[in-house]
Amino acid sequence: MEIGRLNHVAIVVPDLVKAARIYRQILLAKVSDVQTLPEHGVQVVFVDLGNTKIELLQPYGTNSPVAKFLESHPQGGMHHVCYEVQNIFLARDHLVQNGARILGNGDPKIGAHGKPVLFLHPKDFCGTLIELEQI
Ligand code: CO
Numbered sequence: 001m002e003i004g005r006l007n008h009v010a011i012v013v014p015d016l017v018k019a020a021r022i023y024r025q026i027l028l029a030k031v032s033d034v035q036t037l038p039e040h041g042v043q044v045v046f047v048d049l050g051n052t053k054i055e056l057l058q059p060y061g062t063n064s065p066v067a068k069f070l071e072s073h074p075q076g077g078m079h080h081v082c083y084e085v086q087n088i089f090l091a092r093d094h095l096v097q098n099g100a101r102i103l104g105n106g107d108p109k110i111g112a113h114g115k116p117v118l119f120l121h122p123k124d125f126c127g128t129l130i131e132l133e134q135i
Pocket of ligand 1: 008010055080082131
C-alpha cells in the first residue's frame with residue numbers, strides 16, 4: 001500500500017474570504033469559490049497549484065472538527081497533508097497491522113471531494129495529521 005501523490009495540504013484559517021484574497025491577489029493563484037460542507041463542519045476554497053492543491057478551511061457550524069485547532073492557532077496554520085492511495089481498505093489494514101492508529105472508528109468516510117478518506121494519528125507520523133484519500 002505505498003502512498004502516492006500529495007493530493008493536498010490543508011490550512012485552517014480564521015477568515016476564509018481574506019485568505020482566498022491573499023492567495024488570489026498576492027500569490028496570483030487559481031482559487032475556487034467558497035464551498036460550504038455542513039456535514040464536515042467546514043467552509044473551504046481550493047487553490048489549484050497544478051501539481052497539487054491547497055485547501056483553505058474555516059470552521060462552519062457548532063461542532064466543527066477544526067474549531068479547536070483554530071483556538072490554539074488563532075492566525076491559522078497547517079492542519080494536515082493528504083496522500084493518495086489506490087485502495088483505502090488495504091491501506092488501513094496494512095497500517096493497523098503495523099501499529100498505526102486510525103482516527104474515529106477506523107472506517108473510511110466520504111471526504112470533501114466525494115472520495116473515501118481516513119485520518120491517521122499525528123503521534124504515529126512525526127507529529128503530522130495525515131489524511132489518506134482513495135483515488
Ligand atoms: Co483534507
